[in-house]
Amino acid sequence: MLPDAELSSHDAEPNYPQPVFSIKVYIYFTLTCFCRYVSVIHYVKAGNILLTEPGQVKLADFGSASIASPANSFVGTPYWMAPEVILAMDEGQYEGKVDIWSLGITCIELAERKPPLFNMNAMSALYHIAQNDSPTLQSNEWSDAFRSFVDYCLLKIAQDRPSSAELLRHEFVRRERPPRVLIDLIQRTKDAVRELDNLQYRKMKKILYQEKHNGPMGESQEEEEDGDQAGCKMNSLGSNHSIPSTSVSTGSQSSSVNSLQEVQDDSCAELHHDYDSTLESSTHHKKDHQFIRDDLPHRDHRSDLRPSSSERAQAHNYKNRERFTTIKSASLVTRQIHEHEQENELREQMSGYKRMRRQHQKQLIALENKLKAEMDEHRLKLQKELETHANNAFIELEKLAKKHVMQTDKEMKTLAADEKKFQQQIMVQQKKELTNFLDNQKKQYKLCKEKIKEEMSEDHSTPKKEKQERLSKHKENIQHSQAEEEAQLLGQQRTFYDRNCRAFKRKIIIKKHEFEQEQLREELNKKKTQKEMEHAMLIRQDESTQELEHRQLKTLQKLRMDLIRLQHQTELENQIEYNNxxxxxxxxxxxxxxxxxxxxxxxxxxxxxxxxxxxxxxxxxxxxxxxxxxxxxxxxxxxxxxxxxxxxxxxxxxxxxxxxxxxxxxxxxxxxxxxxxxxxxxxxxxxxxxxxxxxxxxxxxxxxxxxxxxxxxxxxxxxxxxxxxxxxxxxxxxxxxxxxSLQKERTDRIKHLLDRQEREIDAFDMESLRMGFNNLGALDYPKDDYR
Missing domain, CATH: 1.10.287 (Helix Hairpins)
Structure with a gap:
């Protein structure tokens, strides 16, 4: 792999005339990556952007990247975190625009040598980012375009923040860039690191020489020490802002110092080997991303100072294969390792805090799922109860319909029997009347015959033949009169029979109508009762659901408040521990x-x-x-x-x-x-x-x-x-x-029934009228006439 180094280490020289162009190259590359991989949430920062020796830019450290958008995890480096990431546990999810915020923070980091709030505790920085305004550039030396770009990236509301495609069209990114600015900057950095390593080498050589000969240091050595101290000071100044983060991976903060192994004599190499072994034993868990310094050409003319042992060379080559090269100086790497070890406790504290927040989120999600399952079970139970009630109501209505059919058949049979009985009663009465009438006629005929005979017997002057003719004529008149009276009586009886049967049939129809009305009322009342029971059940179910919802909300809010109190207590304990x-x-x-x-x-x-x-x-x-x-x-x-x-x-x-x-x-x-x-x-x-x-x-x-x-x-x-x-x-x-609707159905069905019954009565009355019967409803018969 080519010698890579973070962009922040290349911008370490404060006297470089155009550091902003390296910022622009980084921004252009990062935005291009964002446009190409729009679904990747990476949490970028300067330490994750690598530069190769030819000036190529590489995006590194995808340890906390996410391909899910929106995401809801609480991971990342605190100083580069967007507000929505910090509030992800409390307000839900966030989208890929968190990288736009990280890009703005990285611009400030590259411009001011460190991100905002870097002098503050990482935990305190989280609280500050979450509740305060967005950071801005402190110095006025930057252009308006760059300041506008940073402010555009650091909009507090994520929805107002621009996309990567919009940032690529910004004035600051579209301006012309010098083609060799990164190559020149990398070369200047390599020269400075090489000179610094030479000073460190001469210093170590003088120390070993002094210990070997126990002689005083000359003026030239003092001058070299002064120059060495000046070089160290320049190195410290140049790497001021390259401070390890509190949440990046352990390996990305560590590196091994092997430049002394390549440039010292046997005794120096032995001393450094002991130091390197101690260092590796203390940081053996960080070997996944260790850095070593670039093999510089100046080591060739000091080949006599290298260890002559083949085992030492093999071990050295083996360690080099486990790492990739960088152009950091040995003193800078050593100082970063020391700072990294000092911040282990803070990093563990941050990791514990993140684990606690994730655990709290899991507890809330588990409780929400449990409450949701309980609510689903409750609703299923209510639905089954309602379905059972509907099925029972349907069964009851079917039973009532069957009962009405049976009652109707029975009532029709009863009415038919009553009608037949009524007809037979009239016929018996009329037959009796006819018998009495015939008996009276016979008696009257006999009386009239005897009276005529007495009159004829008293009249002796009338001839017998004339008397016989007169008697026959009287008999014929009486018989004809009786026959007419009998026919009239039979006609009256027939009319009476037909009229009364018609009237009785009308009453049967009215009885049938009343029975239908009674059955309809019973059915409608049954439906109303069932509907009222259903409504009472719905109200009771709504009240039980309301009670369950309030209880679940109270439980969820209680757990949330308990977790917040625990979180606040942990934050206070962490802050107190940090203060101590x-x-x-x-x-x-x-x-x-x-x-x-x-x-x-x-x-x-x-x-x-x-x-x-x-x-x-x-x-x-x-x-x-x-x-x-x-x-x-x-x-x-x-x-x-x-x-x-x-x-x-x-x-x-x-x-x-x-x-x-x-x-x-x-x-x-x-x-x-x-x-x-x-x-x-x-x-x-x-x-x-x-x-x-x-x-x-x-x-x-x-x-x-x-x-x-x-x-x-x-x-x-x-x-x-x-x-x-x-x-x-x-x-x-x-x-x-x-x-x-039920009342309307009741009204409509009653109206429909009454209309139908009225039409039936009207049709019956019209037919009776055509038959010559009118005012049948005014007839009043004794109950014993047909009951």
Missing amino acids: RRERELHRKHVLELRQQPKNLKAMELQIKKQFQDTCKVQTKQYKALRHHQLEVTPKSEHKTVLKALKDEQTRKLAILAEQYEQSINEMMASQALRLDEAQEAECQALRQQLQQEMELLNAYQSKIKIQTEAQHEREQQKLEQKVSLRRAHLEQKIEEELA
């Missing part, structure tokens, strides 16, 4: 400073002593020159006096100088102690203020989350109340509509 760790680290630093202070004071005292010695040497030289001059200009007889005076003057000046030396030592110690105390107190005060601000930020965030959760619960309660009231209103409306 920061205070311990600061205390440890102060203790080390206090332990180091005697050495520093000793060094400063030696420096003052050296200055005093130099001053003494100067005064001694001046004293010798003055003595020589005085002895030359003074007579020989006065030499003793002059020498004594000069000696006294020298002693006095040396005493003054000694007093100044003691005073300087005391002042230096006092000032250094005071300066150290003041510096440590200032650091403590600054740390307390920072931790207090982070704690206040956490409290504000938790209060906001609690208020939002309570507001969400209130909205859920209101939504449920609205849903329940709307469902109850629909149920009541349905009940009213069904009752109205």
Whole structure:
């Protein structure tokens, strides 16, 4: 693989004239990847963009990428997280525009050497990102197009954030880019790293040479050390912003230092081999993405310094095969490993926090599924109950219909028997009347015959033949009169029979109609009773469903509040643990400073002593020159006096100088102690203020989350109340509509029955009228006539 390195390490030089062009190349490549793979959620940052030696850009570290859109996982690097990712556990899902936010944060990282809020605790940064405004570029040296691009990427609302295709049309991306800016930048970085490694090599060689010969360091070595320190300072400045994240994979933060193995002599290689073994044993779990420095050409002319052991070379080649090359310096790699090890605890804390959030989400999902299954079972039970009631009602109506058929048949038979009985009763009565009438006629005939015979017997003047003819004529008249009376009686009886039978049949029809009306009323009343029972069941089911919904909502909200309290308690514990760790680290630093202070004071005292010695040497030289001059200009007889005076003057000046030396030592110690105390107190005060601000930020965030959760619960309660009231209103409306429909059916069926019965009566009366019978309804017969 070609020597790759993060884009952030290439932009490390602050004096590079056009670092913004490397930002543009990165942005252009990233946006092109987004357009090509629109469904991949990657959580980009500068550390995940690699540059090859020819200037090619590579997108790396897909460990937390997701092909699902929308996603709802809570993963990623905190400082590059979009607000919707942080709130994913509370507000649901998010889409691929989180990468647009990460792109904007990466632009700020490349421009300002670190992402926003990087000096803040990672947990506190989460709270800050979730509730505060979007970050912006702090410096005014950037162009308006770049500032507009960053602000466009960092829109707080995800829906307002642009897509990658829209960003590719932005003015900042469409501007012309120099073709060789990345190649020149990579070459400058490689040269700087090579020079830095050479300085480190010379420094190690001097240390080993000094230990071997136990000799003092010359001025040239001191100059080299000064140059080496300057190189280290430049390296520290250049890699200021390349700080490992708290949530990236472990392997992407670690690397091994093997440049010394390639450039040192046997003793140096042995020393470095021991150090490398110790380092690898402490970071053996990070070997999946280790980095080594690029093999630089300068090692060829120092082949005599390489280890001569073949086993050492084989082990070295084996380790190189497990890694891929980079152009980071050895000191930078070592410092990053040290920082990475220091942040293990914070990373574990963040991992535990993420696991807790995922566990909380699983608990909520499990409870929601359980409540949903319970609600489905409840609704299925109610549906079965309603179906059972409908089936029972249908069966009851079928039984009632069969009962009505049987009752109708029985009633029809009864009415037919009554009609037949009524007809027979009339016929018997008329037969009796006819018999009596004939008997009376016979009696009247006999009386009339005897009366005529008496009259004829008294009349002796009338001839017998005439009497016989007269008697025969009277008999014929009587018989004819009786025959007419009999015929009239039979006609009256026939008319009476037909009229009364017709009237009785009309009454039978009315009875039948009344029976039909009674059956219809019974059927309609039965339907009404069943419908009322169904409505009562629906109301009872709605009330039970409402009670279950309120109970489930209360259970879900209680669990959510319990989890939020547990989450807030964990966040507070993590923050307190972080505060205690920061205070311990600061205390440890102060203790080390206090332990180091005697050495520093000793060094400063030696420096003052050296200055005093130099001053003494100067005064001694001046004293010798003055003595020589005085002895030359003074007579020989006065030499003793002059020498004594000069000696006294020298002693006095040396005493003054000694007093100044003691005073300087005391002042230096006092000032250094005071300066150290003041510096440590200032650091403590600054740390307390920072931790207090982070704690206040956490409290504000938790209060906001609690208020939002309570507001969400209130909205859920209101939504449920609205849903329940709307469902109850629909149920009541349905009940009213069904009752109205039932009443309409009742009215229509009764009206239809009455109309049909009225038509039957009218048709019967019209037929009776054609038969010569009218006003049949006015006839009143005794009950014993036909009952």
